[in-house]
Amino acid sequence: MRPSDIDALLDDRPADGAFRVNRRVFTDPDIFDLEMRHIFEGGWMFLGLESQLPKSHDFLTTTLGRKPVVVMRDGDGRLACYYNSCRHRGALICRLGQGNRRLHVCPYHGWSYDSAGKNRNIKSREQGAYAPAFDKDSHDLQSVARFENYRGLLFASAAADVPPFLEYLGEARHLVDLAVDQSPGGLELVPGPVRFTFEANWKLQLENSCDPYHFTSVHTSYLRLLDQRRAAQQDSKVKSVWNDDRPWAEGAKGVTGGTFSFDHGHVLNWQIMGVLPTLPLYERAEQLLKEFGAARRDWMFNMRNLSIFPNVQIAENASSQLRIIRPLAVNRTEMITWCVAPAGESADARRQRIRQYEDFFNPSGLATPDDATTFEDTQCGYPAEAGWLQGYARGMTATRPGGNPMTAPIGMTPAAGVLGGPELCDETALHSYYRAWRDRLKQGLERDGGA
Amino acid sequence: MSAALTAATAAELLALEGHYLDTRQWEKWLDLFTEDVVFWVPAWRDEAEPTTDPDRELSLIYDIDRQALVDRVWRIRSGMSVASTPLMRTAHQVSNVLLPDPPGETEAEVRATWAVHLFNPANGRQHVFFGLYESTLRFVDGRWKIARKKVLLLNDRIPTVLDIYMI
Numbered sequence: 001m002r003p004s005d006i007d008a009l010l011d012d013r014p015a016d017g018a019f020r021v022n023r024r025v026f027t028d029p030d031i032f033d034l035e036m037r038h039i040f041e042g043g044w045m046f047l048g049l050e051s052q053l054p055k056s057h058d059f060l061t062t063t064l065g066r067k068p069v070v071v072m073r074d075g076d077g078r079l080a081c082y083y084n085s086c087r088h089r090g091a092l093i094c095r096l097g098q099g100n101r102r103l104h105v106c107p108y109h110g111w112s113y114d115s116a117g118k119n120r121n122i123k124s125r126e127q128g129a130y131a132p133a134f135d136k137d138s139h140d141l142q143s144v145a146r147f148e149n150y151r152g153l154l155f156a157s158a159a160a161d162v163p164p165f166l167e168y169l170g171e172a173r174h175l176v177d178l179a180v181d182q183s184p185g186g187l188e189l190v191p192g193p194v195r196f197t198f199e200a201n202w203k204l205q206l207e208n209s210c211d212p213y214h215f216t217s218v219h220t221s222y223l224r225l226l227d228q229r230r231a232a233q234q235d236s237k238v239k240s241v242w243n244d245d246r247p248w249a250e251g252a253k254g255v256t257g258g259t260f261s262f263d264h265g266h267v268l269n270w271q272i273m274g275v276l277p278t279l280p281l282y283e284r285a286e287q288l289l290k291e292f293g294a295a296r297r298d299w300m301f302n303m304r305n306l307s308i309f310p311n312v313q314i315a316e317n318a319s320s321q322l323r324i325i326r327p328l329a330v331n332r333t334e335m336i337t338w339c340v341a342p343a344g345e346s347a348d349a350r351r352q353r354i355r356q357y358e359d360f361f362n363p364s365g366l367a368t369p370d371d372a373t374t375f376e377d378t379q380c381g382y383p384a385e386a387g388w389l390q391g392y393a394r395g396m397t398a399t400r401p402g403g404n405p406m407t408a409p410i411g412m413t414p415a416a417g418v419l420g421g422p423e424l425c426d427e428t429a430l431h432s433y434y435r436a437w438r439d440r441l442k443q444g445l446e447r448d449g450g451a
Numbered sequence: 452m453s454a455a456l457t458a459a460t461a462a463e464l465l466a467l468e469g470h471y472l473d474t475r476q477w478e479k480w481l482d483l484f485t486e487d488v489v490f491w492v493p494a495w496r497d498e499a500e501p502t503t504d505p506d507r508e509l510s511l512i513y514d515i516d517r518q519a520l521v522d523r524v525w526r527i528r529s530g531m532s533v534a535s536t537p538l539m540r541t542a543h544q545v546s547n548v549l550l551p552d553p554p555g556e557t558e559a560e561v562r563a564t565w566a567v568h569l570f571n572p573a574n575g576r577q578h579v580f581f582g583l584y585e586s587t588l589r590f591v592d593g594r595w596k597i598a599r600k601k602v603l604l605l606n607d608r609i610p611t612v613l614d615i616y617m618i
Contacts (some may be wrong), residue, residue, distance in 0.1 A: 096498060192494030192502040192509030196609035199576075221531035225522050334608075339509050351506040355513065364492065364511040366526060369534035369612035376574070376611065377533065 003442040020388035026201040032330035038444025040065030042159045046312035050152040051188045057115045060098045064158045074116035081156040082141040117141035152186045172266035174412040185343030196363035198372040200379035202327035209305045210269040213425035222367045259429035260414035265309030265436025280349040295409030319357035395426030456554040461561045469543025472616045485598045490514040492602045540570045557590045
């Protein structure tokens with residue numbers, strides 16, 4: 001495949017008001033391989049939260065594309081990311097998702113490494129009749145090329161030739177800040193990750209998070225249930241902000257939300273929510289007003305779906321979810337999902353956040369299964385014809401470069417933004433994903449000289 | 452007046468619960484639960500430990516009254532949920548029903564092992580969810596009902612969807 005083959009998969013003609021995506025990007029295994037090499041193993045990827053590793057010698061394991069890695073906090077408290085593979089024969093040295101270990105002993109032949117990645121023992125080395133050539137090699141764990149901690153969010157890149165992380169995150173950092181600043185202790189994960197798979201391409205999850213258009217059709221049963229609960233005036237276990245405020249309601253006037261696009265493929269879809277007592281963050285409303293002013297505080301209470309390209313999304317509405325997208329095959333994806341919360345919130349707020357999370361976000365809840373099933377139906381639909389999808393055209397005449405009145409008060413300048421009512425349901429923010437996708441694959445192919 | 456719970460009665464109640472789900476007798480299924488039933492499916496903290504405190508840790512399902520189950524049944528039957536249309540075909544198997552010693556006169560916590568075979572007629576895929584039940588049975592209105600059902604799902608890597616009728 002050549003760089004020009006990638007260009008041919010996106011019909012990107014802003015001057016003509018056209019943006020179309022070829023169905024092949026979701027179904028071609030060769031494209032999936034390129035995505036693994038040049039996106040997931042070729043650039044910045046989210047790993048986890050620093051708060052998962054509070055103590056010296058804590059570790060967590062994850063993957064960069066197909067590459068297993070381990071993040072460790074050493075005895076001096078420093079965090080680093082290494083490939084999770086013994087230098088001897090390649091076995092995983094950490095076999096658990098998380099833990100605390102001063103010394104990692106490879107289960108295969110007993111080589112051991114400390115929490116700073118240094119080789120501490122090669123079993124029976126003296127008796128091993130090693131040649132001097134062996135002694136010249138480093139036997140330490142191999143560091144992943146780049147590692148970065150942005151306000152407690154950990155990222156790494158398996159490729160060294162990437163932009164500095166802050167440049168990569170760019171103006172989207174303001175949106176990460178809105179999540180982190182909700183508590184002086186930053187973000188923490190509620191114990192109990194939930195993993196699920198769907199038989200569809202990973203980019204469907206990426207799209208779905210920035211797609212208000214699907215909400216009233218895919219989640220009809222959920223919305224009806226909320227109506228029923230409201231009508232019954234139940235003292236419901238689930239106090240939901242959706243019960244108070246329905247920004248998607250037909251006929252709502254004026255601007256209710258919109259999208260922002262950022263360089264490098266980051267995207268936000270948001271809606272005005274209001275500082276409502278039904279939100280778990282409400283207990284902090286006054287304090288946050290004092291600390292950050294009205295604009296930033298109110299933004300913390302807006303519904304926000306943030307995607308940091310390519311593998312992490314933070315969704316904040318009635319509850320809050322951190323999800324990691326892990327592509328397994330061109331038509332198979334694993335989601336690793338967590339309820340994420342401001343550290344140190346009250347027991348009542350935490351309980352409310354958890355209940356609302358289970359109701360909406362879980363693959364055993366009342367909404368997400370309908371998304372995941374729809375992804376699979378979409379994957380089945382792609383091969384119907386060769387050609388262009390028409391699902392990236394809403395908002396084309398509403399998108400404006402740079403910031404707007406909503407971004408100015410928080411000092412954020414996105415690449416582009418759309419403001420509108422509940423039925424506009426912009427799709428142009430998705431262009432940002434696909435332009436980053438195209439650029440990354442083309443750069444990779446150019447670097448490899450074709451292939 | 453109640454008689455102490457027998458193994459046969461407990462096993463029959465748990466089998467009936469699965470049977471009503473497998474045969475889509477939703478009203479009869481709902482009628483097996485007390486009004487204040489807690490239907491709880493913990494998540495897993497890590498490889499070894501399930502979550503134990505639903506107010507501080509995540510659960511897959513934590514429905515704390517019968518109305519929440521009514522809501523779920525409504526959604527399942529609504530025709531508005533693509534994840535529930537068509538419904539998976541299911542076969543519940545409940546075994547190893549263990550009673551406390553001595554079994555209570557009006558309430559008893561019963562343990563059992565379960566497996567549910569699933570077939571999705573939409574795409575031909577099959578799956579088996581399996582795990583352990585802890586069911587608190589309570590004698591009310593002249594019969595034994597389920598007052599609390601804790602479903603420990605042992606294979607919690609969920610293919611696309613998990614709902615109350617699959618566990």
